């Protein structure tokens with residue numbers, strides 16, 4: 001069986017969830033669901049990244065142990081994924097014993113290969129980002145180049161990973177595998193970064209203890225990034241799944257952490273003698289009309305409240321349709337409402353409602369045997385199949401936004417087909433019975449096909465449409481590639497509203 005392995009980053013358990021977390025996970029979920037539709041055996045992993053000084057400090061400030069501090073936050077992640085219909089197959093917490101064991105094994109393996117050594121570290125550390133920086137990398141105020149907060153000077157005995165040794169091998173791999181880092185802009189950034197030279201990476205700390213101990217030297221804990229990226233193999237390495245799913249097909253990550261995933265992680269894998277992931281996909285950020293979401297600006301969009309107000313499928317649709325994968329995208333409440341009203345309530349909702357309504361009214365809810373029909377009918381059916389072909393091409397190429405658009409173009413076509421064929425007129429003319437049966441059959445079939453195509457984007461809605469069509473089989477991509485699978489004499493259900501229109505002041 002063909003297999004597919006996709007991961008999201010494991011998220012840092014900060015108390016503030018925002019829609020950006022949901023964005024990344026929704027993309028991964030849509031890809032995972034598409035691959036399942038296409039018959040792949042899919043493994044989809046997400047999780048939480050729980051170690052490090054910042055967590056330890058936050059926990060201390062609340063008089064809690066680190067685990068007491070992160071447990072409820074991790075639960076809120078899991079709840080959110082349930083609310084968003086995220087279909088992950090596993091959830092890794094880096095605080096779990098199964099992960100600790102694997103991290104120590106990988107550490108030992110790299111150490112045995114001579115690529116981990118003990119030295120003295122003096123450097124600049126940004127605690128919020130858990131990143132070490134050199135003087136040259138700091139911003140114009142001498143602060144962290146990522147978050148612009150002050151860095152701390154630290155000096156301690158530490159373990160180092162011989163990252164410098166892998167610069168040439170990494171460059172060669174990136175050049176020989178153009179698909180390894182996507183999009184190209186990120187790839188070019190990484191090539192330039194490596195060409196400036198790589199320094200060995202400090203991978204242990206002694207100034208706090210909330211982390212995974214270095215094997216045989218537990219005074220040291222392993223650097224949180226070294227620990228975190230290993231999660232991608234934690235659930236696989238001790239069973240058959242390693243053979244089936246590794247190397248990962250896609251590590252989906254935010255653009256700000258592409259460096260860790262395309263330089264440090266692959267070098268670690270090379271040092272451990274393991275194959276590299278096939279692709280690291282760096283997606284853009286969600287911004288709002290008032291800029292990048294941040295607590296201080298007060299423009300953070302809470303995904304829990306959003307789901308409660310609009311439902312997960314509408315938000316999933318918006319995120320997948322509005323934002324071209326790889327680029328930054330704008331999130332606004334007005335734009336979300338506009339999409340819900342126009343695309344979901346109007347285009348999709350009306351198509352379903354009108355179709356089922358007419359089948360109920362004109363044929364007592366039963367589809368009748370169809371014939372080839374007119375030229376218009378034939379070209380409509382051909383368009384349905386063209387849509388499926390184009391959708392597949394785009395989805396296989398991870399162009400999710402364009403794939404959504406292609407489906408909605410066809411939904412628009414189907415609505416127009418109703419206006420052109422005017423079934424209510426055909427119904428009045430006994431000589432047009434066959435033609436009426438053809439049109440209603442074609443509409444029901446196109447809705448069945450649409451219900452397969454939108455499953456990756458809006459799983460709940462896809463299921464509702466199938467229930468109303470009275471289709472009980474599990475959606476499969478193969479079933480979308482044939483027009484005419486609904487049987488003559490199939491009885492459809494009653495129409496129910498999919499998306500209520502949202503009234504606004506405007």
Ligand SMILES: [Zn+2]
Nearest residue numbers: 126129144147
């Ligand atoms: Zn920082």
